[in-house]
Amino acid sequence: MKRHSDSVPEQPTIRPPSEWRSTLIRVTRGCNWNQCRFCGIYSHLGEPHYSPRTYDDIARDIQLLKERRPQSEELFLGDADPIHAGVDLICRVLDLLYQSFPAKKVTSYARVSTLKKIGEAGIDRLAKHGLTRIHLGLESGDAEVLRFQRKGQSPQMVTDVSTWLRAAAIEQSFYVLLGLGGVERWRQHMTGTAALINQLTPEFVRIRRLWLYEPDPVSGAPGCPLLTQVQDGSFTPQNAEGTVLELALLLDLLQPSPTFLTCDHSNNVVQVHGRLDTDLEEMRREVRAFLNLPETQRRLLYEEHRSRI
Ligand code: SF4
Numbered sequence: 001m002k003r004h005s006d007s008v009p010e011q012p013t014i015r016p017p018s019e020w021r022s023t024l025i026r027v028t029r030g031c032n033w034n035q036c037r038f039c040g041i042y043s044h045l046g047e048p049h050y051s052p053r054t055y056d057d058i059a060r061d062i063q064l065l066k067e068r069r070p071q072s073e074e075l076f077l078g079d080a081d082p083i084h085a086g087v088d089l090i091c092r093v094l095d096l097l098y099q100s101f102p103a104k105k106v107t108s109y110a111r112v113s114t115l116k117k118i119g120e121a122g123i124d125r126l127a128k129h130g131l132t133r134i135h136l137g138l139e140s141g142d143a144e145v146l147r148f149q150r151k152g153q154s155p156q157m158v159t160d161v162s163t164w165l166r167a168a169a170i171e172q173s174f175y176v177l178l179g180l181g182g183v184e185r186w187r188q189h190m191t192g193t194a195a196l197i198n199q200l201t202p203e204f205v206r207i208r209r210l211w212l213y214e215p216d217p218v219s220g221a222p223g224c225p226l227l228t229q230v231q232d233g234s235f236t237p238q239n240a241e242g243t244v245l246e247l248a249l250l251l252d253l254l255q256p257s258p259t260f261l262t263c264d265h266s267n268n269v270v271q272v273h274g275r276l277d278t279d280l281e282e283m284r285r286e287v288r289a290f291l292n293l294p295e296t297q298r299r300l301l302y303e304e305h306r307s308r309i
Helices: 056-070 085-098 110-127 143-148 157-169 188-199 227-229 242-251 280-291 297-306
Strands: 023-026 076-077 105-110 133-139 173-176 203-210 260-262 273-275
Touching: 023 056, 056 085, 076 085, 085 105, 085 110, 105 110, 110 133, 110 157, 133 157, 143 188, 157 173, 157 188, 173 188, 173 242, 188 242, 242 280, 242 297, 273 280, 280 297
Parallel strands: 023 076, 076 105, 105 133, 133 173, 173 203, 203 260
Antiparallel strands: 260 273
């Protein structure tokens, strides 16, 4: 993995699709947790170890980025959980960003457990220094699914953190992973997820499907850790139709709110987008219309979708 040089800023390994316009700032490398069974993505992409970067290294990158994109109004902090590097460091980075760019929006990935640790006071400080939105891996609102998948968070932790973020006026973007409960627990997965979204009304809910990627024999990159549970029979993956049924159930259980729900990743078979207070019925209709297509047609669409991703 490429490290800092005096002329090229380091870049985060992954960014949310919605941050495609943003200037990307790498604060930490990899994931400090790195235990979620469904993930393993940093190891797969060649960044298996976590390390924080120094303020001086980050500041040098910000200077390089300022020379390249001086008018940046939107900035994003990576990798998986930059706030783990400490509230003091993040506040210094935020101050420097606002001094260096005409910034209107600064967003970051964060783990719920890290936000829980820094507490309401830490979150408040981040807001006062200009952090405007946090991308959170909710994944599921079901405690058992979170435990099995080793997410290291509980629905109660999500509730506490979300309440503090709302009080600090930091926007929340929740990621939900269809298929994460497997065939065994998909109803509970969706029921718990809908309950949390209804209770917390985050600004955004972003839907993805579980991706069980294989090891890469050429690069030697490891496959998805959850394949072990698939092989030993403790987790049965949903098929494509199963994840569409999950989406249908989720939409049935969600209540009107200002939350914007979007399937903004190409791995979703059916992609709906809209606000839960104005577009929920339309989204439900779209998913039902898909499920009412003749079975042969749905199968063809699943095949076609698989060949595209
Ligand atoms: S899902 Fe997030 S917290 Fe879990 S291992 Fe992957 S990057 Fe780390």
